[in-house]
Amino acid sequence: xxxxxxxxxxxxGHLFPGLAVAEVxxxxxxxxxxxxxxxxxxxxxxxxxxxxRIERLPGVGLPRGFSLATFGFFGRFAAGILHCRRLFSDFxxxxxxxxGGFTSTAPILAGRLRGLPVFVHESNVFPGKANRLNGRLxxxxxxxxxxxxxxLGSLPCTFTGTPVRRALCEEALSKTDALGRFGLQPxxxxxxVMGGSQGASGINMAVMEAAARLxxxxxxxxxxxGQADEAAVxxxxxxxxxxxxxxxxxxxxxxxxxAADLSIARSGAASLTELAYFGxxxxxxxxxxxxxxxxxxxxxxxxEAGAAVLLQEREASAARLVAEMTRILEExxxxxxxxxxxxxxxxxxxxxxxxxxxxxxxxxxxx
Numbered sequence: 001x002x003x004x005x006x007x008x009x010x011x012x013g014h015l016f017p018g019l020a021v022a023e024v025x026x027x028x029x030x031x032x033x034x035x036x037x038x039x040x041x042x043x044x045x046x047x048x049x050x051x052x053r054i055e056r057l058p059g060v061g062l063p064r065g066f067s068l069a070t071f072g073f074f075g076r077f078a079a080g081i082l083h084c085r086r087l088f089s090d091f092x093x094x095x096x097x098x099x100g101g102f103t104s105t106a107p108i109l110a111g112r113l114r115g116l117p118v119f120v121h122e123s124n125v126f127p128g129k130a131n132r133l134n135g136r137l138x139x140x141x142x143x144x145x146x147x148x149x150x151x152l153g154s155l156p157c158t159f160t161g162t163p164v165r166r167a168l169c170e171e172a173l174s175k176t177d178a179l180g181r182f183g184l185q186p187x188x189x190x191x192x193v194m195g196g197s198q199g200a201s202g203i204n205m206a207v208m209e210a211a212a213r214l215x216x217x218x219x220x221x222x223x224x225x226g227q228a229d230e231a232a233v234x235x236x237x238x239x240x241x242x243x244x245x246x247x248x249x250x251x252x253x254x255x256x257x258x259a260a261d262l263s264i265a266r267s268g269a270a271s272l273t274e275l276a277y278f279g280x281x282x283x284x285x286x287x288x289x290x291x292x293x294x295x296x297x298x299x300x301x302x303x304e305a306g307a308a309v310l311l312q313e314r315e316a317s318a319a320r321l322v323a324e325m326t327r328i329l330e331e332x333x334x335x336x337x338x339x340x341x342x343x344x345x346x347x348x349x350x351x352x353x354x355x356x357x358x359x360x361x362x363x364x365x366x367x
Contacts, residue, residue, distance in 0.1 A: 002094040020351040084109075125298050142157070143158070202316070262282065305344070
């Protein structure tokens with residue numbers, strides 16, 4: 001039995017793949033400490049996960065440019081390293097895995113200072129600045145997209161795919177049963193709308209206008225709104241009589257993926273990984289302010305494979321959404337062809353691949 005520390009927090013894109021690797025290691029009999037940020041999404045997603053030791057780290061996002069905030073960043077960063085060193089001194093992990101972002105950097109440095117093997121996983125096609133630094137500290141990256149190689153220069157990388165949580169793999173329902181969970185009917189095509197773990201007001205507004213143009217009787221919606229827009233979106237569907245389930249967040253995303261025929265979504269890496277796992281065609285609207293425009297790089301892979309339609313947010317008008325939803329759902333064979341292309345992008349054993357690399361290095365270090 002070994003112990004592993006996994007730094008995975010700040011966004012669902014970092015946290016959920018990290019939990020997937022933790023689940024594999026735990027199932028193999030190992031102990032896992034999961035280091036998350038102090039954000040609400042991390043607390044919600046790890047609630048009740050008593051099989052892991054959950055520890056919160058202070059946020060250490062690097063400010064843009066040089067200002068007084070930069071001094072605060074370095075102070076919090078140094079405090080984070082000290083905190084990780086204390087945690088590791090107590091827990092004594094055999095290796096450290098970072099899933100991206102500056103939440104991973106302090107644990108990776110603390111691991112290096114203890115002489116531990118450290119690993120970094122990058123889920124996006126275009127690595128962020130934190131993981132470009134983290135990758136140098138670890139000597140390379142584990143990557144979720146083959147296309148990442150084009151953006152890493154001389155930095156070594158190993159393709160693993162991006163891990164998917166066990167619940168999504170093992171607890172999926174039939175389409176009819178999944179629709180029943182949301183109070184929806186099997187006769188109507190179902191569109192899943194989701195804006196990532198933080199929600200997306202731009203997508204919410206455009207979809208509501210598109211749904212109003214389509215009217216009732218043609219489509220039904222599972223609309224995950226984020227906290228800010230939940231009340232307004234729910235009121236819209238109630239007033240128009242368009243069948244829909246709405247919620248700020250949904251824990252059992254396997255139900256939503258199983259129920260849906262089409263998704264309208266951002267293009268964060270974790271969401272795309274889950275869409276691919278379920279073979280769910282999509283209209284992808286990248287977050288326009290994402291660092292290095294990394295969501296567009298992600299979406300382009302799916303678009304070029306024929307698995308999704310890529311629309312920049314400025315292009316995602318109600319009229320365009322109506323046209324694309326109608327084409328995908330009503331044109332003979334279109335949705336099925338996109339679904340097959342989407343499923344072909346899935347690396348279903350990604351969590352096992354990452355866990356195997358960690359275990360192999362730790363075992364070799366003991367010889």
